[in-house]
Amino acid sequence: MCDTHHTDPHKGLEHDGHDQEHKSWSRRSFLQALGIAGSGSMMLGSNMLTASAPSPLTAAIANSETDKILILIRLSGGNDGLSTVIPIEQYDSYAKARPNIYIPESKVLKLTDEFGIPSYMKSLQPMWSEGQFKAVHGVGYEGQSLSHFTGSDVFANTDLTSTGFSGLNTGWMGRHFEECYPDYLVSPPPAPAAIQIGQFGSLVFQGDETNYAFVTSNVEQLEEIAESGVRYGLEQELFNDCMYGDQLQFLRGVANTTYEYSGVIHEAWSRGANQVEYQENSFAKQLALLARLIKGNLELRSI
Amino acid sequence: MYSISYSYVNCLQRNSLGNFKTFTSEIGITDAMLYYLDGVYNNGHNPNENYARELYELFTLGEGNNYTEEDIVETARALSGYVERGELGCEQVTFDPEKHDTDSKTILGQTGNWGYDDVINILFEQRPAEIAGFICKKLYEFFVHPDSNDNAGNAQVIISGMADTFIANDFEIAPVLSQLFKSQHFFDDEAIGVIIKSPYDFYFNILKESSFSYDDTVLASLINYSGLLSQRMFDPFDVAGWQRNRSWINTNFMIGRWLTIETIMEEFFNSDDEQFRAFGLSLVSVNEGNASNPDVIARAIIDFILPKGLLNDSEYNKAYVIFRSDVQEQYYEGGSTPSWSLQTSMEGPTQVYLLLQYLARQPEFQLK
Numbered sequence: 001m002c003d004t005h006h007t008d009p010h011k012g013l014e015h016d017g018h019d020q021e022h023k024s025w026s027r028r029s030f031l032q033a034l035g036i037a038g039s040g041s042m043m044l045g046s047n048m049l050t051a052s053a054p055s056p057l058t059a060a061i062a063n064s065e066t067d068k069i070l071i072l073i074r075l076s077g078g079n080d081g082l083s084t085v086i087p088i089e090q091y092d093s094y095a096k097a098r099p100n101i102y103i104p105e106s107k108v109l110k111l112t113d114e115f116g117i118p119s120y121m122k123s124l125q126p127m128w129s130e131g132q133f134k135a136v137h138g139v140g141y142e143g144q145s146l147s148h149f150t151g152s153d154v155f156a157n158t159d160l161t162s163t164g165f166s167g168l169n170t171g172w173m174g175r176h177f178e179e180c181y182p183d184y185l186v187s188p189p190p191a192p193a194a195i196q197i198g199q200f201g202s203l204v205f206q207g208d209e210t211n212y213a214f215v216t217s218n219v220e221q222l223e224e225i226a227e228s229g230v231r232y233g234l235e236q237e238l239f240n241d242c243m244y245g246d247q248l249q250f251l252r253g254v255a256n257t258t259y260e261y262s263g264v265i266h267e268a269w270s271r272g273a274n275q276v277e278y279q280e281n282s283f284a285k286q287l288a289l290l291a292r293l294i295k296g297n298l299e300l301r302s303i
Numbered sequence: 304m305y306s307i308s309y310s311y312v313n314c315l316q317r318n319s320l321g322n323f324k325t326f327t328s329e330i331g332i333t334d335a336m337l338y339y340l341d342g343v344y345n346n347g348h349n350p351n352e353n354y355a356r357e358l359y360e361l362f363t364l365g366e367g368n369n370y371t372e373e374d375i376v377e378t379a380r381a382l383s384g385y386v387e388r389g390e391l392g393c394e395q396v397t398f399d400p401e402k403h404d405t406d407s408k409t410i411l412g413q414t415g416n417w418g419y420d421d422v423i424n425i426l427f428e429q430r431p432a433e434i435a436g437f438i439c440k441k442l443y444e445f446f447v448h449p450d451s452n453d454n455a456g457n458a459q460v461i462i463s464g465m466a467d468t469f470i471a472n473d474f475e476i477a478p479v480l481s482q483l484f485k486s487q488h489f490f491d492d493e494a495i496g497v498i499i500k501s502p503y504d505f506y507f508n509i510l511k512e513s514s515f516s517y518d519d520t521v522l523a524s525l526i527n528y529s530g531l532l533s534q535r536m537f538d539p540f541d542v543a544g545w546q547r548n549r550s551w552i553n554t555n556f557m558i559g560r561w562l563t564i565e566t567i568m569e570e571f572f573n574s575d576d577e578q579f580r581a582f583g584l585s586l587v588s589v590n591e592g593n594a595s596n597p598d599v600i601a602r603a604i605i606d607f608i609l610p611k612g613l614l615n616d617s618e619y620n621k622a623y624v625i626f627r628s629d630v631q632e633q634y635y636e637g638g639s640t641p642s643w644s645l646q647t648s649m650e651g652p653t654q655v656y657l658l659l660q661y662l663a664r665q666p667e668f669q670l671k
Binding site: 078152232238242243244247248250251252254255257258 | 448449450493495496497499549552553554557558611614615629631666667669670
């Protein structure tokens with residue numbers, strides 16, 4: 001049971017240090033280090049990405065083949081697309097259809113003869129002339145679903161006939177990755193195919209077999225993982241001195257190790273290859289797997 | 304038709320809240336025990352000590368607790384004779400007086416021509432305090448706290464009280480449990496959430512707590528999953544039984560727990576997503592307008608599912624974000640007439656589902 005009179009003399013100091021660490025490693029500096037300036041979903045496969053603190057995650061990302069990065073930012077909420085990229089060729093119809101919220105003609109900056117943007121988006125205008133700003137206009141579908149979930153599922157799935165829990169649960173990127181990595185579950189690529197910051201509710205990276213994104217609930221969690229390499233903090237001051245704190249610290253540790261080892265084991269698996277053929281029975285398969293892991297330098301002390 | 308399994312389970316069920324002395328007497332001559340610990344080979348001319356040793360060490364007194372090797376040898380002789388096996392599994396093992404050792408034996412200081420019933424009587428008459436202490440410690444560690452050796456001796460005081468009740472009631476189990484479950488100590492904050500769920504706890508606690516509907520197929524999967532996580536009913540690793548607590552947890556079992564609970568939740572959702580809404584609503588007082596506040600509902604669910612909630616505010620906030628999900632902020636912020644509520648919003652079931660999936664992965668979910 002519990003010894004409530006026990007006090008740890010180092011507790012206060014450790015706590016201060018912990019707080020300082022968090023101050024100096026702010027959300028902003030993390031985003032700068034990652035090279036992104038907003039949250040949403042981002043896909044990475046590049047050595048352009050450098051974080052100040054080395055971690056298994058950033059190292060894995062740095063090892064992938066191409067330097068092309070696609071960052072998907074999903075803004076949730078309402079937005080009038082026609083007031084964002086304004087069809088100036090049909091300005092009268094546009095203004096008539098939204099009498100209270102249309103952008104006055106005097107505040108529209110021309111991009112082409114057909115389209116303009118509101119003056120508050122003027123910083124995008126030079127990007128347009130440099131060819132760095134493109135827009136896909138008027139995307140939508142008939143009979144729009146008013147459910148938040150079904151609505152966003154439609155956009156993630158892009159298949160109007162089978163969406164949501166009642167239909168095919170896949171996203172357009174997930175199906176793309178399924179083609180890129182037909183053997184993903186058995187031999188996944190060394191770096192995560194995608195990193196998703198935000199809910200695991202989103203379908204975008206969901207394929208038939210699995211979700212292709214390394215998912216974190218929010219950017220703070222990704223920051224924690226990238227910084228510490230672990231999912232759950234184990235600092236002593238987080239826990240009380242009683243059995244509950246002790247058990248929770250133990251379980252957090254095992255959860256961390258589980259995440260960590262599954263990564264390490266996979267790395268070894270990828271490095272190793274069996275030199276001889278094994279028989280097709282379950283014991284031989286176990287031996288084959290162990291041989292492969294050993295060959296891949298998985299530093300096991302005992303099996 | 305005779306069945307070893309039936310008579311064994313039947314013995315456990317009849318005696319689990321009955322009299323421990325009767326239980327001890329009956330279990331020793333079930334076929335399950337006679338075969339498992341070699342009673343069927345305990346011939347008076349060639350005694351087998353296996354059961355006699357475990358009767359004292361594992362089942363009643365505890366290792367080396369006021370008995371000797373000589374007591375084991377003599378007890379084995381007194382227990383001899385249940386060796387008429389017949390056809391395994393079809394015919395009940397019976398006592399053959401010819402195979403019983405009829406010479407004099409000295410057990411726990413008592414000398415005579417002892418047989419099976421005498422062993423049980425002598426044991427409970429000569430060692431009541433040892434039995435009561437050993438069994439009550441097991442009950443305490445099972446129901447209250449895995450560590451009964453605290454420095455302050457609080458647990459020992461409780462166990463002694465239970466043991467006194469056990470002896471005063473002639474080894475009836477129910478009065479002891481009744482006293483324990485009604486004690487203030489049982490509800491102490493420090494005794495909450497300190498036991499690591501066994502695989503059966505892991506699956507069946509959430510089944511009971513959620514009141515989600517299930518059928519025999521679901522039960523069969525849960526039983527199968529428990530087996531994968533090393534708890535196969537009536538088949539512990541060895542005669543000492545499951546060692547419980549942290550032995551249930553390693554990285555392999557952790558992954559197993561995560562993946563299986565995820566599948567189970569998904570099946571519940573696919574079979575009837577509205578039961579997730581109903582579960583959420585059952586935990587808040589709708590009259591107070593609480594069903595329109597997502598964080599209040601999320602907190603109620605978290606605090607109901609996890610024995611002591613989440614570790615700190617930061618962890619709560621992560622879970623709130625999960626529950627708020629894709630519903631836009633303005634639907635939560637309608638002042639006196641918010642447009643989101645768990646009763647009416649079509650997203651409600653999904654939100655509860657996402658939160659439960661998230662909670663089921665948290666380290667706290669392993670505790671009860």
